[in-house]
Amino acid sequence: MLPARRGEETIDLPALFRALAAAHEDVFWLDAGAGAEDGWSILGIGEPDPAGPGDARLDAAEDAHADADAGMPPFRGGWVGWLDYESGAERFGAPAAPSEGGPAWLRVTAAVAVDHATSSVWELGESETLRGWSDPSTDSGAVHSIAEPVEASVFEASARHTPAEYAALVERCRDAIRAGDAYQLCLTTRFTVPGAHDAVETYLRLRSASPAHHGGFVRIGGRALLSASPETFLHASGGSIRTRPIKGTRPRGADAASDAALAAELVASPKERAENVMIVDLMRNDLSQVCEPGSIRVDGLWAIESYPAVHQLVSTVSGRAISGLDVQTLWDAAFPAGSMTGAPKLSAMTLLHGLEEARPRGVYSGCFGYVGADGAIDLAMVIRTILLTADRAVVGAGGGITWGSVADDEVDEVATKARAPLAALGASLPAAWRRG
Numbered sequence: 001m002l003p004a005r006r007g008e009e010t011i012d013l014p015a016l017f018r019a020l021a022a023a024h025e026d027v028f029w030l031d032a033g034a035g036a037e038d039g040w041s042i043l044g045i046g047e048p049d050p051a052g053p054g055d056a057r058l059d060a061a062e063d064a065h066a067d068a069d070a071g072m073p074p075f076r077g078g079w080v081g082w083l084d085y086e087s088g089a090e091r092f093g094a095p096a097a098p099s100e101g102g103p104a105w106l107r108v109t110a111a112v113a114v115d116h117a118t119s120s121v122w123e124l125g126e127s128e129t130l131r132g133w134s135d136p137s138t139d140s141g142a143v144h145s146i147a148e149p150v151e152a153s154v155f156e157a158s159a160r161h162t163p164a165e166y167a168a169l170v171e172r173c174r175d176a177i178r179a180g181d182a183y184q185l186c187l188t189t190r191f192t193v194p195g196a197h198d199a200v201e202t203y204l205r206l207r208s209a210s211p212a213h214h215g216g217f218v219r220i221g222g223r224a225l226l227s228a229s230p231e232t233f234l235h236a237s238g239g240s241i242r243t244r245p246i247k248g249t250r251p252r253g254a255d256a257a258s259d260a261a262l263a264a265e266l267v268a269s270p271k272e273r274a275e276n277v278m279i280v281d282l283m284r285n286d287l288s289q290v291c292e293p294g295s296i297r298v299d300g301l302w303a304i305e306s307y308p309a310v311h312q313l314v315s316t317v318s319g320r321a322i323s324g325l326d327v328q329t330l331w332d333a334a335f336p337a338g339s340m341t342g343a344p345k346l347s348a349m350t351l352l353h354g355l356e357e358a359r360p361r362g363v364y365s366g367c368f369g370y371v372g373a374d375g376a377i378d379l380a381m382v383i384r385t386i387l388l389t390a391d392r393a394v395v396g397a398g399g400g401i402t403w404g405s406v407a408d409d410e411v412d413e414v415a416t417k418a419r420a421p422l423a424a425l426g427a428s429l430p431a432a433w434r435r436g
Contacts, residue, residue, distance in 0.1 A: 001373055002077035007112060007121040008134040013041055014204060016112070016133060020045060021200045021219070026106055028080045028218045029203075030369060030378075033211035036116040042075055042370070044111025044124065048220055052105040053079040053371035054328030058236050058321045073113035073122045074237065074378065075370050080218060081105030082225055082368035082382065085361040088336040094349035097360040104220040108370075155427040157191040157395070157418075160359065163432050166414065167407035169355050176351050177403045184278045185342040185352055187410070188361055188398030191418050193427045199224040199388050206386070206424035210308050214380035218368055225368055227385040228420065230307055231314075233337050233367040234330065236377035239321050241287060241330070242299075245279045245339040246381075247400050248272035248313025251416045252306070263304050263311045271404035273302055276313050279400070282338035282345060283317045289333040291319030309420045327371055337381060340365040342400065363387050364396025386421050395421045411435070 013029070020027050024045045032039035056078065083103045089096040110125030112133060123130050161169070166189055173185045203217045203226040210228035218225045232244040250266040253259030266272055284296050300316035321330075342348030364387065369379035387394050397418040399410050415433045422429060 002108065002111070002124040003126065004072060004076055004122055004124050007123040009121065010119060011112060011114060011121050011134055013043060013114065017043055017204075017217070018200055025222075026220050028106060028108075029216060030080065031207060031215040031217070032116050033213055033215050034207050035211060036213070038117045039213055040074060040113055040115055042073070042111055042113045044080075044108055046080060046106030046108040049079060049105050049107040052081065052103060054326065054331070056327045056371055056373060056375050058241070058325045058327065058330065058375040058377070059239060059323055071115070071118070071120065073115070073124065074376055075111075075113065075124075075372050076374065077108055077124060078373035078376075079105045079371045080108055080369070081220060082218060082363055083331070083335060083366045084363045085336055085340070085365040088331070088366065089349055089353075091332065092336065092346070092349065094346055095353040095358070097353070097358045100360050100362040101223060104223065106218075106220055155193050155195075155425065157193045157422050157427045157430055159430045159433060160190040160192075163411045163435070167411055170401055170405055170407040170410045172355055173351075173401040174403060174405060177401070182348045182351055183343045183402070184275060185348050185355070185401045186340050186365075186398055187352065187355065187401050188340075188365065188396055189414060190359075190361075190364070191395045191397070191422060191429070193393045193395075193422070193425050194391065196390060197388055197393050197425055199226065202226055202386065202388070202393075202424050206421060209424060210384065210420045212307060212384070214369070216368060216380065222390060224388040225363055225382065225385060226388065226421075226424070227368065227380065227382060229380040229383050229385060230305065230312060231339065231381040231383055233379045233381045234334060234377055235379075236321065236330070236375065240318055241291060241321050242316060242318040243283050243287065243334070243337075244314055244316045245276070245283055245337070246312045246314050247276040247279050247339055249399065249413050249416065250311045252309060252311065263306065266311050266313055267302055267304055271402055272313055274404065275400045275402050276302060276315055278343045278402075279338045280315045280317055282343045283334070286334040286338065286345075287317060287319040290322055290325050290330050292322055295320035310416060327375070327377065330377075335367065336365060337367065339400070340381065340383075340398075361396055362394065364394070384417060384421055386425065393425050393427075
């Protein structure tokens, strides 16, 4: 655990982010979103830790839960990083493409945490390391809080599939469902923008255009994850484990009336409700492997959450962790997440490996966030996310396919999901994907 103490009453998080990213190769920002009025943002630095947090025990987090109730940060030291899809699929026993670098974790050495509900600031780490963080402009020259503008559509992304190819894969998914090999399949594709990109400025544009309660930036060893994720994969505190799968999407409307109509259409859609509840049932099963018998609850079903680009259908499942549960055992039960695989999970992952031609998803469809040294967990799904390396940016997108899916609608959903991350890069969808 890191030393924790109250810090400055206000702090300019984008300015601090720029300063830390300029001074440190390995840096993170777990971001409650631009303009957040609740939740926590945690920004800091760390050292790469190949072993990661798998041995951390969840039942060590009882004291942390009490600390959080007393107003202290939910994270008091531990790890920040990600799990990639291929490593998880292989461990689960499903066929997997070659990994594009595997999981990556930082052992956090210093951070600041901001409670957006109260504006309180906490410093985590040694005072010497944190000196000057409350006023980053003193050490970094001209530091600006506003993201630098980018000319719209400077680049056109390339696509792993054409719309026609993706639509054909949707029909193959429906064939597999008709044959009884799966109930739902999360079919994905990828868009790529070549060249070097400014990770920091790209993230600031992304968070401004697409604020989300589980946004984040994590840069480890030359790879940078930039996310506007709206989906909680796993949250654990005080012995309780919670997951909030998203299944069901509609674009936002052009005006208030059309926007409300699209939200109402989403929550009333038999196809979207079926898609969502199948994953709820799968996550109930996954958590039952690591939770006390009889403790699994569906705390919310088919709630609408609205974001700048989309409406989402969200449900909540929770349970009480069994005694002695460690993080790796939880991951073995629940990862990769059902919302990014399908049901039944192993059959779905096996089918998708073939449908996606054994091509990697990478960090997309994985998860990212923190694991506390005390066993507290907050991990988001890697969706609505950019992964940057030295020579390219990749954006994954996909959707859940059921027997009720309409191929053209699924193509449009992929385009809706990919548009905002690509725009933050100054890129547009390929011409064939821009259908209105």
